[in-house]
Amino acid sequence: MPADASFEDTNPSVRPAEIVRVKRGETTILQDAVAAEEPLEIQLVYGAAANRKVKSISITMRTPGNDDELAAGFLMTEGVVRDATHIASIGTPSAAKTAPPNRTDGRQVALPTGLRSQVIRVELSPEVEVSMSTLERNFYTTSSCGVCGKASLTALRTLCPLPQHDNFMIRSDILSTLPQQLQPVQAAFKKTGGLHAASLFTADGLLYSVREDVGRHNAVDKLLGEAFLQDAIPLRNHLLLLSGRASFELLQKAVMGGIPMVAAIGAPSSLAIEVAREFSITLVGFLRPESFNIYSAPHRVLGLSGTPYRC
Structure with missing residues (x-):
């Protein structure tokens, strides 16, 4: 980052860091900005009113x-x-910022010395039924821990809602402009260069919402969590852009x-392509101003010519 990087004490996404800048063999001690990364424990309150x-x-x-959105x-x-x-509610329980991680499932989480997790507590309505065995199976199967693709897809078929009809289409020339629209609104990335962004756009190329995080999955959870809390799910009329x-x-x-x-500015994985084809999601990768690749459901991209896409 530039030597004159500024800091905002009220910005939780950015932390100052003293660095040694090396340029043409010369060293200078500077204050730089880095992306903040801290643990968050998500607690769930559930069950009948008399037995929470x-x-x-x-x-x-x-x-x-x-x-809360995350x-x-x-x-x-x-x-x-x-x-x-x-x-029913989402909030920080009392003394959460000083309490150590408290996992009721018996598993221990190793954190760096002196680093304690913050806590966000989600309270469900008493009538909501939660199957903890199913919950833990789903978390295991969808995590990046070496589970095979076949098992992951099977779990997703069981977990996901039924496909929804949509009429979403976007012109290829509008699609190509989206990365350039995203860059100016990545405030924390400008300071640190170390955050992923996830954003929602309309078919007209209008930016609907954007979230940043050190974890790409967290950025998407924050983005979709905002829409969910606004009762805007399913997002049939929006495109998800990944940085x-x-x-x-x-x-x-x-x-x-x-x-x-x-649409992703980077590459898709093989299993991401399988999921897109399985659920008829249009998947675009390597999105650039003059080019991009379509891996699934090209019918939603208008203004294309040449050899028909067969996958």
């Missing part, structure tokens, strides 16, 4: 900010909640959010 239970279901390393998006994309009315690559996990979240099209 509290369970820690995840600890994720994320960029602080929009934690928690809501995480629970929605994992199939725990299907409607915004299922969530990096497109992985299985991100396509899974798009499926759960009812998003008909995903």
Whole structure:
């Protein structure tokens, strides 16, 4: 980052760091900006009114900010909640910022010395039924821990909502402009160069919302969590733009959010392509001003000519 990088104490996404800048063999001590990364524990409160239970279901390393959206998006994309009315409240329990991680499932999470997780607690309405065995199976199967693609797709077919009809289409010339529209609104990325962005655009190329995070999956959860809490899911009339690559996990979240099209500035993975084809999502990769690749459902991109796309 530039030597004159400025800092905003109120910005939770950015931290100052003293660095040694080396340029043409000369060293200078400078203050730079880096992306903040801290643990967040997501707790779930559920059960009948007379028998409420509290369970820690995840600890994720994320960029602080929009934690309520992150928690809501995480629970929605994992199939725990299907409607915004299922969530009674989201907030930080008392003394959460000083309490160590407290996992009721017996698993231990190793954090760096002196680093304690913050806590966000999601309270479900008493009538919402939660199957913890199914919940834990889904978290395991959809995580990046070496589970085979076949098992992941099978779990997604079981978890995902039924396909929704949509009429989403976008002109290729508008699609090509989206990365340039995203760059100016990546405020924390401008300071640090270390954050992923996820954004929603309309078919007219209008920016609907954007979120940033050190984790690409967290950025998408924050983005979809905002829409979920606004009761805007499914997002049949929006495109999801990713600042990096497109992985299985991100396509899974798009499926759960009812998003008909995903575009990535980077490359898609093989399993992301499988998910897109399985659920008829238009998947675009290597999005540039003059070129891009379509891996699935090209009918949503207008203004194309040449050899028909067969996949």
